[in-house]
Amino acid sequence: MHDIDDLERRGVPGVYVASDTFTDAAALQAAALGLDVAGVFVAHPIQDRTDDEMAGLADEAIDALVAALTAS
Amino acid sequence: MLGGTTRPSDEVVALIPPNLVEGTVEKVAVNAVMAGCRPEYLPVVLAALEAICTDEFNMHGVLATTMSVGPILVVNGPIAAAIGMNSGINVLGHGNRANSSIGRAVQLVLRNLGGGAPGGIDRATLGHMGKQGICFAEDEAGSPWNSLAEERGFDRSQSTVTAFCGEGPHLVVDQLSRSPESLTRSLAASLRSAVSPRLVLGMDGMLVLSPEHMARYRDAGWDRARFLAELTEYLMFDTDEIIAGADGIEEGLPPGLAGHRLPKFRPGGLLVVHAGGPAGLFSAIIGGWISGPGGSDPVTREITP
Amino acid sequence: MTTTVLDPTAEQRPATRERSQRPESLSGLTVGLLDISKPRGDVFLDRVEEALCALGARVTRYAKPTFTKPAPVDLRHEIATQCDAVIEALAD
Secondary structure, three states: OHHHHHHHHOOOOEEEEEEHHHHHHHHHHHHHHOEOOEEEEEOOOOOOOOHHHHHHHHHHHHHHHHHHHOOO | OHHHOOOOOOOEEEEEOOOOEEEEHHHHHHHHHHHOOOHHHHHHHHHHHHHHOOOOOOHHHHHHOOOOOEEEEEEEOOHHHHOOOOOOOOOOOOOOHHHHHHHHHHHHHHHHHOOOOEOOOEOOOOOOHHHHOEEEEOOOOOOOOOOHHHHOOOOOOOOEEEEEEEEEEEEEEOOOOOOHHHHHHHHHHHHOOOOOOOOOOOEEEEEEEOHHHHHHHHHHOOOHHHHHHHHHHHOEEEHHHHEOOHHHOOOOEOHHHOOOEEEOOOOOOEEEEEOOOOOOOEEEEEEEEEEOOOOEOOEEEEOOO | OOOOOOOOOOOOOOOOEOOOOOOOOOOOOEEEEEEOOOOOHHHHHHHHHHHHHHOOOEEEEEEOOOOOOOOOHHHHHHHHHHOOEEEEEEEO
């Protein structure tokens, strides 16, 4: 999130992806940084997923990712 | 409290993660009071913060990881005795004000000042009791070996604090070994399981060698270098035995690493400290976290007045 | 007798900032995909890359040396100068 915050400071729209167990941590970190950093959360866990399951998570996230980066 | 250091109260000791707040001597002192420190402990707290708030130690990463690790602080040099630190009985436990409050003060600074609250930025799945704050002294006077600080390039006359990113201590029982060879094999057998018996090279470790175990090496004339050389031999793994899937266990090394012999720890990745009470054929292992530039390196800082 | 209470916290609140301005669409823009280098994130980003390309975006891939630390300043500068938007993944 520090990376996205820094890139936003440089004028680059950014969004991070995290697993949904980090929703509250992300909110706290964003508050500390002073920027409502855009984030998209995918279903936890991640480390034991198959490639197909990972692709499925990406498919589910893509609309939210595009929305987070665009004005429309 | 501020009388415990000659440093000005507005001096910034370190940028305290995760929020990178300027940690002034005064702010640290406020937290040291809350922790129960006496003023003469303050220089140790300040040096410990300097050690952990470095890119090498990576305190932000240590806070944020779900692994259950935190800074383990080891004090060497004259200040340990001067402020009444414990290096003997119950050294990793409670009952000594300096040991208990110095580590506690460091943890309070991270939480109160840096904003690294458990459940917030601190994501440890389990945590460990040492995250209340752990700091202990090496028993240098009773050791036939050079100290941890000397091993790390400092002089015996210097006071230092070494920060190691570690789990809680794990007891190693060996009450039967009479020879240094047997004891070394026995310690190695336990060290092979540090963090996970299926993982090698990715994590450092700490071994707290007790006086009765150290006596085996003293009596046989083994120095630290000899001990580490022999121990390293017994810490070699045939990777086929710990490849993912071997023995029906899916955790393990990637299949591409089959057919190798690899050491448990990287060179210099096992820190050995002499401490503990005079009776008891036990030592302790403290497993580490991801080692090196991608994780945390141990950091030693001189403690100055 | 007066009592002074000292505050152990940072006693500061960050200045609140707005997100940077968003484009209308990603079509024709360069989107940086920053892999934090945790296992499995690359597989996720491979699929995101396919989807973004289908939307008409150009994709440039980057990777942090380690997920345990913020990206090096040089890498952040590189992304900022080469990309119109960035997606960072995948923290778990």
